[in-house]
Amino acid sequence: MAQEVSEPDLSTQAGRERFLAEASDWEMISGSGQTMDVGPQMRGAVAVFKNGVIVVASGQRHRPQVNAISVRARHFGIARIKMLDAEKDFIEELYKAFGSTKPKTNWRALDLERQKTLSRIIHEAAEMRASDIHMRVLEDYTEIKIRVNGRMMEIGQEPSQDGQEMIRAAFAVAQGQGASGSDSTFQQGAMFANSGLLPENVEMLRLQYTPTSEMRGALVMRLKYVSKSYETDVDSLGYSLQQATDLRNMRLKTNGMYIFAGKVSSGKTTTLQRCLNAMFLDKRKEISIYAAEDPKELELLGAIQAQINAGTNAVTAFRDAMKAALRSDPNVIVLGEIRSEELTSMAIEAAKTGHALWSTVHAGSALGILNRLINLGAEREDLKDPRTVGGLIYQRLLGVICQHCRTPLSEALDNEAIDADLAERFARLTGRDMSQLYVLGRGCDKCFKGLTGRTVVAETIRPDARLLEMYMDESRVKAEQYWLTPNEEGGMGGAPVMHHALIKAGAGICDIDEVQGEVDLLETYERELSQLVPRLRRDIDALLAG
Numbered sequence: 001m002a003q004e005v006s007e008p009d010l011s012t013q014a015g016r017e018r019f020l021a022e023a024s025d026w027e028m029i030s031g032s033g034q035t036m037d038v039g040p041q042m043r044g045a046v047a048v049f050k051n052g053v054i055v056v057a058s059g060q061r062h063r064p065q066v067n068a069i070s071v072r073a074r075h076f077g078i079a080r081i082k083m084l085d086a087e088k089d090f091i092e093e094l095y096k097a098f099g100s101t102k103p104k105t106n107w108r109a110l111d112l113e114r115q116k117t118l119s120r121i122i123h124e125a126a127e128m129r130a131s132d133i134h135m136r137v138l139e140d141y142t143e144i145k146i147r148v149n150g151r152m153m154e155i156g157q158e159p160s161q162d163g164q165e166m167i168r169a170a171f172a173v174a175q176g177q178g179a180s181g182s183d184s185t186f187q188q189g190a191m192f193a194n195s196g197l198l199p200e201n202v203e204m205l206r207l208q209y210t211p212t213s214e215m216r217g218a219l220v221m222r223l224k225y226v227s228k229s230y231e232t233d234v235d236s237l238g239y240s241l242q243q244a245t246d247l248r249n250m251r252l253k254t255n256g257m258y259i260f261a262g263k264v265s266s267g268k269t270t271t272l273q274r275c276l277n278a279m280f281l282d283k284r285k286e287i288s289i290y291a292a293e294d295p296k297e298l299e300l301l302g303a304i305q306a307q308i309n310a311g312t313n314a315v316t317a318f319r320d321a322m323k324a325a326l327r328s329d330p331n332v333i334v335l336g337e338i339r340s341e342e343l344t345s346m347a348i349e350a351a352k353t354g355h356a357l358w359s360t361v362h363a364g365s366a367l368g369i370l371n372r373l374i375n376l377g378a379e380r381e382d383l384k385d386p387r388t389v390g391g392l393i394y395q396r397l398l399g400v401i402c403q404h405c406r407t408p409l410s411e412a413l414d415n416e417a418i419d420a421d422l423a424e425r426f427a428r429l430t431g432r433d434m435s436q437l438y439v440l441g442r443g444c445d446k447c448f449k450g451l452t453g454r455t456v457v458a459e460t461i462r463p464d465a466r467l468l469e470m471y472m473d474e475s476r477v478k479a480e481q482y483w484l485t486p487n488e489e490g491g492m493g494g495a496p497v498m499h500h501a502l503i504k505a506g507a508g509i510c511d512i513d514e515v516q517g518e519v520d521l522l523e524t525y526e527r528e529l530s531q532l533v534p535r536l537r538r539d540i541d542a543l544l545a546g
């Protein structure tokens, strides 16, 4: 390998002879028709060997074309590169000696082999309705895990080298991997049906590669399943009656911003898609929708969906799309994510000029969306107007525990399967006997590891002027209190996502351990939201009564 090659001085005759002697059994890959054919012009300047040795014409080492070749070499699986300087004549000599041998490694065939394995893994994951596949190349092996109903599970191992080659093979058929193909840079891409690797029920695979060392990395592939775009049922996703009503009222509006927040797999896309399609049908297809996202994930009825070629300059691409959107004057604008100051001001402008704008931002709560918009340069004055800020939604997805094998809390406590403190707090908050409360079971033939699906837990706000003014002019805490105060006491009667999650845990739908891990600590709820406890108990009873 390259690191074992001692460094001969190629400017001397002795050095060149030593090099040729050592190189006698090396494989050149940059020659005409060889694996990494660099073209006739670059052959005057560079010779690449499969072991990572690259001989470069003196003074050309830092040319961008030479740099590009070394990046390409890494992409071909060459881990360590050693560059040696030599005169052009010597490089010519090297090509005469090594440049016409047939490649020993058939990269294309290797790619096909790895793609076959990759395809098998994707099919396996899709069969179990996994949301993503994690491939982590470790020193000794490649770990392959999938996430089903929010839980990670290992489905197999491959040799370390195979893992890295599989990742390379994945990007070879993916689109939009960006400029660099190196193992040591971050890469993104998307794989579609035309890759030939996806099962019928998967229409896209999003790839995110993270280098973890010079030669290894981790690939996360998110599966996007084929969904029926006419599906317009928002209510069944798991919202409470009040939240479903809020969402219905938001879709009736033809102006204002409606913004979702939540982490990567929080079901935002599904909700957004169904909301917009329901809106389109409710309004008898008489509205126009313009959408810009990167990559395109929403399947929208009757919408113009801009193709964003973001690449490295997403900000510019989105700005252009927004300008085009405003010029085509649609009723509804959908923006994948508000993530720059310019987009923020354009979004607000759109909302103020008679468009409904639906989008997402990174925020940890519904009210936190306002803070995020301020950080993105929004004018406080603009955000005080409920005609501009029409709706704020924050959500998470939690596993639905199997009704057939769920375990009563009392039993889980006896078996020490749950923390005693957590169990007691759970029973105290919900006011229920431990035998009436349930946690995740061991799994049975009717479920997968005790889970049967996922459900939304959320908080939705349709702000009024008072809430927005309080938030902007007074304090966030005050605004939040006003939101949580019951209607009959002059507040907005809102409930935070933790309240919704606890209702579902109390009704035996979600696991309390996951609620605590994914949403918030019970202790925090008990300490800061104790005024909601009577309501929590009523809400659990109501949900159980159906």
Ligand SMILES: [Zn+2]
Residues within 6 Å of the ligand: 402, 403, 404, 405, 406, 441, 443, 444, 445, 446, 447, 448, 450, 451
């Ligand atoms: Zn079960």
